[in-house]
Amino acid sequence: xxxxxxxxxxxxxxxxxxxxxxxxxxxxxxxxxxxxxxxxxxxxxxxxxxxxxxxxxxxxxxxxxxxxxxxxxxxxxxxxxxxxxxxxxxxxxxxxxxxxxxxxxxxxxxxxxxxxxxxxxxxxxxxxxxxxxxxxxxxxxxxxxxxxxxxxxxxxxxxxxxxxxxxxxxxxxxxxxxxxxxxxxxxxxxxxxxxxxxxxxxxxxxxxxxxxxxxxxxxxxxxxxxxxxxxxxxxxxxxxxxxxxxxxxxxxxxxxxxxxxxxxxxxxxxxxxxxxxxxxxxxxxxxx
Numbered sequence: 385x386x387x388x389x390x391x392x393x394x395x396x397x398x399x400x401x402x403x404x405x406x407x408x409x410x411x412x413x414x415x416x417x418x419x420x421x422x423x424x425x426x427x428x429x430x431x432x433x434x435x436x437x438x439x440x441x442x443x444x445x446x447x448x449x450x451x452x453x454x455x456x457x458x459x460x461x462x463x464x465x466x467x468x469x470x471x472x473x474x475x476x477x478x479x480x481x482x483x484x485x486x487x488x489x490x491x492x493x494x495x496x497x498x499x500x501x502x503x504x505x506x507x508x509x510x511x512x513x514x515x516x517x518x519x520x521x522x523x524x525x526x527x528x529x530x531x532x533x534x535x536x537x538x539x540x541x542x543x544x545x546x547x548x549x550x551x552x553x554x555x556x557x558x559x560x561x562x563x564x565x566x567x568x569x570x571x572x573x574x575x576x577x578x579x580x581x582x583x584x585x586x587x588x589x590x591x592x593x594x595x596x597x598x599x600x601x602x603x604x605x606x607x608x609x610x611x612x613x614x615x616x617x618x619x620x621x622x623x624x625x626x627x628x629x630x631x632x633x634x635x636x637x638x639x640x641x642x643x644x645x646x647x648x649x650x651x652x653x654x655x656x657x658x659x660x661x662x663x664x665x666x667x668x669x670x671x672x
Contacts, residue, residue: 387609388621391602396471396628398598400637402459403467405590410581411459412572414591419451419568421595422603423561429554440559442544447560450537451603452567457530465523468639471629472651473527475658476503480535488539499661506657509650538610545611553611557604 406414432440461470479499507524541560545551572578583591609621633639 387605388613391606391609392621392625392628394598394602395625396632397636398594399467399471399629400633400639401590401594403462403470403633403639404637406587407462409583409587409591410572410576410578411463412456412568412576413578413581413583414594415452415455415459415568416565416572417591418595418599419455419561419565421592422451422600423558423565425596425600426554426558426561426604429552430558431552431555432559434555435551435559439544439548443541443556443559444563444566446537446540446544447563448567449533449563450541451560451564451599452571454530454533454537455564455568456571457526457533461523461526461530463523464519464526466633466639467637468630468633468651469523470527471626471633472655472658473507473524474531474629475626476528476661477531477535479503479661480532481538484532484535484539488543495664499664502657502661502664506654506659506661509654509657538607541607542610542613545607553604553608557607560607561600561603 402414435443458470458474461473465473476499507520537560545556613621
């Protein structure tokens, strides 16, 4: 549990840092370099021969989804919505964790449809007039895609790890990070215009911090914690990141200066609706 708590604090700070320090930098490039730093950090621990070929491929695919696809969507969302909304819209990840866990067990509940409806109503309530409608819904959609990808990776890795508890966590994470880097790298090659790329020294520092600390150390500790936690505990710590991230974005990185009374009221009402969606989605959650 201590691993999940440490990472929650690290990630809460990262939302505002991305929105403030990396605005204008190509999102796919940032995702690729960030995951590349995490890969280099753990590559020395990789002992590929100690992991059977099938498991190597499985871990690379899990990493491509959990880290690569997630980051491609997550980083892109900052181009459409401010970082405090990115944080709020990530709150549905715990619901996806429980849904995916149940689907893998071949069970499903109608309460998930209610949770989905409440989450959309919450997003409608939050929608501020200062954000173009198209940008808002693109940002919301990207964050749901990121949440589903991250949730799938958590559940898939947890299930795999419980069957392979003797594997070195550092070697396993190296494979996950490699998969993530490959996926993000392909997105960068396909969608980015590297000829117009411009990164300032302070932005490089932020990217390296995000890669080595938030991604490298953060995801390693998160997956280590996830492998020994039940889905309910994992979902609870997913939730803890959100209010901390909103506070950091609004008050440490100064996004509160653009909030008038109407926008603040919308934010509160929308957050309550989305929080209700999370509560309903986690009711009767499964235990390991």
